[in-house]
Structure formats: structure tokens, C-alpha cells
Amino acid sequence: MPDPRKPPRVIPIQSLFASDAKVYPRSISGVFQRWRWVFAWLTQIVFYGLCWLPWNGRQAVLFDLDARRFYVFDFVLWPQDIIYLAVLLVLSALALFLFTTVAGRLWCGYTCPQTVYTEIFLWIEQRIEGDRPQRIKLDAAPWSVRKLGLKASKHGVWLMLSLWTGFTFVGYFTPIRDLAAAAMTLSLSGWETFWVLFYGVATYGNAGFMREQMCKYICPYAQFQFVMFDPDTLIVAYDETRGEPRGGRSKKVAQRDQGLGDCIDCSICVQVCPTGIDIRDGLQLECIGCAACIDACDQVMDKMDYPRGLIRYSTENALKTRSSRSTIVRRSMRPRVLIYSAVFFSLLAATAWSLATRVPLKVDIERDRAALAVETSEGLIENAYRLQLINASEQPRSFAITVHGLAGIHLPERLEVSLPAAASGAVTVQVRVEPGELSGGSHPIRFTVADTSDPQVTVVEEARFWMP
Numbered sequence: 001m002p003d004p005r006k007p008p009r010v011i012p013i014q015s016l017f018a019s020d021a022k023v024y025p026r027s028i029s030g031v032f033q034r035w036r037w038v039f040a041w042l043t044q045i046v047f048y049g050l051c052w053l054p055w056n057g058r059q060a061v062l063f064d065l066d067a068r069r070f071y072v073f074d075f076v077l078w079p080q081d082i083i084y085l086a087v088l089l090v091l092s093a094l095a096l097f098l099f100t101t102v103a104g105r106l107w108c109g110y111t112c113p114q115t116v117y118t119e120i121f122l123w124i125e126q127r128i129e130g131d132r133p134q135r136i137k138l139d140a141a142p143w144s145v146r147k148l149g150l151k152a153s154k155h156g157v158w159l160m161l162s163l164w165t166g167f168t169f170v171g172y173f174t175p176i177r178d179l180a181a182a183a184m185t186l187s188l189s190g191w192e193t194f195w196v197l198f199y200g201v202a203t204y205g206n207a208g209f210m211r212e213q214m215c216k217y218i219c220p221y222a223q224f225q226f227v228m229f230d231p232d233t234l235i236v237a238y239d240e241t242r243g244e245p246r247g248g249r250s251k252k253v254a255q256r257d258q259g260l261g262d263c264i265d266c267s268i269c270v271q272v273c274p275t276g277i278d279i280r281d282g283l284q285l286e287c288i289g290c291a292a293c294i295d296a297c298d299q300v301m302d303k304m305d306y307p308r309g310l311i312r313y314s315t316e317n318a319l320k321t322r323s324s325r326s327t328i329v330r331r332s333m334r335p336r337v338l339i340y341s342a343v344f345f346s347l348l349a350a351t352a353w354s355l356a357t358r359v360p361l362k363v364d365i366e367r368d369r370a371a372l373a374v375e376t377s378e379g380l381i382e383n384a385y386r387l388q389l390i391n392a393s394e395q396p397r398s399f400a401i402t403v404h405g406l407a408g409i410h411l412p413e414r415l416e417v418s419l420p421a422a423a424s425g426a427v428t429v430q431v432r433v434e435p436g437e438l439s440g441g442s443h444p445i446r447f448t449v450a451d452t453s454d455p456q457v458t459v460v461e462e463a464r465f466w467m468p
């Protein structure tokens with residue numbers, strides 16, 4: 001029984017969201033920073049440019065949801081091709097598993113849209129408001145005409161870029177030239193306006209304000225990727241053995257005589273970190289693997305005349321065993337990686353082969369359910385079918401329809417169907433058979449639909465003929 005004289009034990013409620021202080025990343029240059037910009041340029045050139053690329057008289061990449069057709073260069077994909085979308089998702093997931101197991105958060109640090117847009121927005125912020133010390137000072141200062149001007153300029157540029165991003169995104173679902181013409185004449189539809197604003201505001205909010213909070217609290221990939229890590233996964237790591245004990249030092253006394261490691265505790269690695277963490281505390285969920293701290297620390301090491309790499313790309317095992325770079329590379333070929341690679345590349349090859357040999361014609365056959373079979377005036381047994389044809393190419397085609405599979409099976413007349421480019425159509429077909437010795441019941445037959453000028457484009461579909 002609890003003693004009523006004792007005060008109750010108070011259990012503190014722990015919040016799952018910690019409101020962090022604003023992070024003011026310091027600008028940095030270096031090898032990895034250059035690579036980050038290379039990837040930022042490449043991804044953004046593709047994103048902003050691809051939707052303007054013409055192809056076969058239309059947009060090269062267009063996801064036309066109204067017409068239920070996806071155009072990807074030479075391919076016209078229909079809802080029936082949803083399997084390719086499913087395969088693409090599986091391939092993306094496998095690629096993430098594979099790359100995360102081998103190289104940790106390389107995707108997050110270099111190509112994730114959240115990181116790339118944060119980097120671009122930060123670059124704009126630095127150009128307008130200055131580097132870390134100036135930005136901290138500006139935010140702490142009372143409002144003035146100068147502060148208002150700087151803030152308004154920054155948000156103005158951010159908003160323009162965000163709206164352009166939203167517009168570009170919508171341009172993958174609505175022909176972007178039509179969208180641009182409508183925007184110029186202020187005649188965008190309600191939905192187009194909504195989606196441009198929606199994606200624009202999402203970009204503005206995520207890259208301008210949420211930043212590292214997205215990675216810490218919202219991104220599901222960030223939450224579960226540690227499951228895929230193992231001691232041989234590449235990570236950005238601080239070499240504690242070499243760096244500790246850390247501390248400031250006199251240049252007049254030899255470093256070893258001061259009993260210090262290589263870390264001079266300058267905190268520059270923390271100041272450049274876009275998520276505001278200290279890599280010297282070990283591997284953390286917040287670390288997006290951007291390597292800004294590597295560039296920063298290498299510069300400090302150069303100034304101190306110490307070897308580079310106090311913070312470097314390494315693995316837990318390599319740090320523990322002091323392994324060389326070649327050992328890290330050799331250990332990247334471990335069974336788990338080989339299995340992921342085998343599955344990923346097999347599926348990739350199968351998908352590529354399937355796309356390369358894909359026939360741009362789809363045929364669906366339905367039996368006429370009104371009458372299973374009728375007897376014609378000539379005494380023949382007739383079944384009716386509805387053939388749904390899709391011309392999945394970008395040229396008009398004519399298709400001849402024939403039927404096989406039973407003795408004496410035929411169509412009452414030669415049948416040809418013409419379809420415009422990237423179009424579908426349905427045709428009702430009567431099939432006749434002499435009853436002869438054919439037993440009652442259902443019998444397998446085959447329809448052949450063949451392009452009259454290109455025999456490569458031929459589809460054979462099975463159906464059933466009902467004999468009363």
C-alpha cells in the first residue's frame with residue numbers, strides 16, 4: 001500500500017520534439033563542398049530543364065494524368081503499364097538499401113532535394129545577409145530599415161525560386177509551354193494555380209525554415225536507415241584516437257609535450273554543420289553525411305601543419321582496427337552488399353530488356369456476354385468478342401485481325417482497324433466455326449493482331465470459343 005504521507009512520485013513527460021536553436025551554418029569550401037555543388041547543378045539542370053525538352057513533337061517527359069498517359073522520351077506508358085511504375089519503386093528501394101549499406105547517407109548529403117534546396121537557399125541567404133557571424137548579429141539586432149531591406153530581399157528571392165520550382169513541378173503534369181502561356185495571360189486554371197502555389201510554398205517552407213528539422217523529425221528514410229548500417233558502412237567520422245585529448249595549444253611548445261591530440265577544439269566543424277551537431281560526439285541520427293565538417297577540419301589541419309583526415313569518410317571497423325583505404329574498399333564487397341547488388345542489377349537488366357523489346361500494341365479481349373453462341377443462317381456457330389486495342393506508339397497504325405486454333409475457324413470478312421498515334425479503340429468481332437465434330441463446351445482459340453506494315457508489332461491473345 002502506498003504511504004499517504006509520502007508525496008507522489010512525479011514522472012516527467014518527455015516530448016518527442018525538441019525545439020532547437022536556429023542553426024547558422026558557416027560557409028565552407030573544399031573538395032566535398034565542390035562535389036555537393038556539382039550534384040546540386042546536375043540535379044537542378046535536369047529538373048528545371050527536362051520539362052522544356054521537345055521530343056517527337058511533344059514534351060519529352062510528361063505525366064498526362066487527364067489522358068492517363070505517361071510520355072518518357074520514346075515510351076508512351078498507359079495505365080496497363082503500371083507494372084513499370086511498381087518496378088521503378090522497387091528498384092529505387094533496392095538502390096537505397098544498396099547505397100545506404102555501402103556508403104551510408106551519401107544520398108542525403110549530396111542529392112536529396114531537401115539537402116539540395118536547403119543548400120541553394122542558404123547560398124542566397126549568405127549572399128544577402130552575410131556569413132554566419134553577420135547573420136547571427138542581424139537576427140539579434142532590433143528591426144531597422146536595413147534589416148527590413150535585407151530580410152525582404154532574401155524572402156523575395158526565395159519566393160521567386162519557390163514559385164519557379166512549383167511551376168516546373170506542375171509542368172511535368174501539364175504541358176509546360178501551355179502552362180507558361182496561361183501564366184503569362186493570368187489564365188491558369190484553379191487547380192494549376194493551387195498546385196503551383198502548393199509546391200512553391202512547400203519548397204519555401206522546407207528549404208527556408210524547416211531545413212534540418214525535416215531530416216530529424218519528418219523524413220522516414222532518416223529514421224530507418226540506421227537499420228541498414230553495419231560496422232563496414234561508410235560514415236563521416238571523427239578519429240577520436242588521433243584527436244583526443246582535444247584543446248587549445250601553444251605553438252611554442254611541441255604538441256606531444258602538451259599531452260594533446262590533433263583536435264584544437266576550434267569548433268569550426270560544428271559551425272559549418274547544416275544540422276548543428278558536433279561530429280566529435282560520435283555517429284548521430286542528425287548527421288546527413290554532407291562532409292562539410294571534413295572540409296572544415298582539413299583546412300584547420302592544413303593551418304596547423306597536421307595531416308588531413310582527423311574527420312574523414314571511414315567505417316566503424318576501419319577506425320577501430322586502423323585499417324587502410326584499400327581494406328575499406330575490400331570490405332565493401334561483403335555478402336549483404338553482393339546480394340543487394342545481384343537482386344538490383346538483375347531486376348534492372350530484366351526491366352531494360354522488357355522495355356527494349358516492348359511491343360507498342362496492347363490487346364484486351366472480352367467475350368460478348370449477351371449471347372454465348374448463336375447459329376447463323378448457314379448453320380455455322382458464331383461467338384462475338386470485343387477487342388480493345390491500344391496503339392502505344394507515336395505513329396498511326398493499321399492492324400489486321402485474324403483468328404486461329406480450331407478447324408475451320410474464321411471471321412466473316414477481312415478485318416482491319418486503323419488507330420491514330422497513342423490512341424485506343426474497341427471493335428466487335430464475330431468468329432464462326434463449322435460445328436462438324438466439335439464437342440460442346442469451351443475451346444481455346446487465338447486472336448492475332450498484327451501491324452499491316454510492321455510484322456514485328458504483333459500480339460497474340462488467347463480467348464475461349466463456346467460451342468453449344
Ligand code: SF4
Pocket residue numbers: 238243246262263264265266267268269270280296297300310311
Ligand atoms: S574542426 Fe577539427 S580541430 Fe577544429 S574542433 Fe573540429 S575536429 Fe577539432
Ligand code: SF4
Pocket residue numbers: 236269272273274275276277278279286287288289290291292293294
Ligand atoms: S556532422 Fe559533418 S557530415 Fe554530418 S551533417 Fe554535420 S557537417 Fe555534415
